[in-house]
Amino acid sequence: MSDSPPDVRILPITPQDLPRAAELFHALHTFNATFDPRFTLADDWPTHLRAAYERTRDDPDTLWTLAWHGEEAVGLLLAQAHLDPPIFRHRRWLELSALYVEPSYRRHGVARLLVEYLQAWARQRGFDAIQLYVSAANTGARQFYARQGFELLQEIWRYRL
Numbered sequence: 001m002s003d004s005p006p007d008v009r010i011l012p013i014t015p016q017d018l019p020r021a022a023e024l025f026h027a028l029h030t031f032n033a034t035f036d037p038r039f040t041l042a043d044d045w046p047t048h049l050r051a052a053y054e055r056t057r058d059d060p061d062t063l064w065t066l067a068w069h070g071e072e073a074v075g076l077l078l079a080q081a082h083l084d085p086p087i088f089r090h091r092r093w094l095e096l097s098a099l100y101v102e103p104s105y106r107r108h109g110v111a112r113l114l115v116e117y118l119q120a121w122a123r124q125r126g127f128d129a130i131q132l133y134v135s136a137a138n139t140g141a142r143q144f145y146a147r148q149g150f151e152l153l154q155e156i157w158r159y160r161l
């Protein structure tokens with residue numbers, strides 16, 4: 001059973017936090033690349049991450065958050081809205097695009113707190129769902145999402161050439 005650390009706080013990422021957020025982001029993609037090399041970050045990924053942060057940190061449809069235990073940032077969650085082409089009736093949707101918890105803090109409810117924060121944030125903004133991509137082989141994350149009430153709706157199939 002997850003026991004929530006009593007003093008974990010979920011806070012927006014400030015410019016001063018960006019280096020730590022980038023470390024967690026890099027750790028997430030390094031882990032994801034063990035399942036699929038297409039998750040491997042480009043050499044200049046820090047420049048792109050900083051540019052995305054500068055561009056969207058004040059955007060009401062983008063969420064940049066860290067989970068803090070005391071003075072230490074131990075979890076990262078990023079989410080942003082997408083707008084599909086006008087040929088579709090239902091165009092606006094929300095993607096949970098990054099979720100990572102420092103290994104030594106896992107199984108204490110940190111990710112659950114981050115996702116609950118996202119759920120409240122998404123409801124306030126009128127989204128009717130949260131979607132995400134997860135590697136089929138990432139069984140830990142799949143079990144986590146299932147436990148939080150997410151359902152599998154689609155699959156990505158790849159034909160290797």
Ligand SMILES: CC(C)(COP(=O)(O)OP(=O)(O)OC[C@H]1O[C@@H](n2cnc3c(N)ncnc32)[C@H](O)[C@@H]1OP(=O)(O)O)[C@@H](O)C(=O)NCCC(=O)NCCS
Nearest residue numbers: 001002100101106107108109110111112140141143144147
């Ligand atoms: C997936 C991840 C974010 C979960 O973070 P966490 O803080 O450990 O998760 P929580 O403690 O909030 O878990 C809540 C519940 O989810 C389930 N769960 C979480 N991790 C699990 C795992 N590895 N295996 C099975 N169930 C898991 C459990 O039911 C857990 O409750 P319990 O501990 O009482 O059994 C974390 O393992 C992680 O950062 N993994 C690497 C990055 C990753 O895979 N990110 C998602 C990519 S899409």
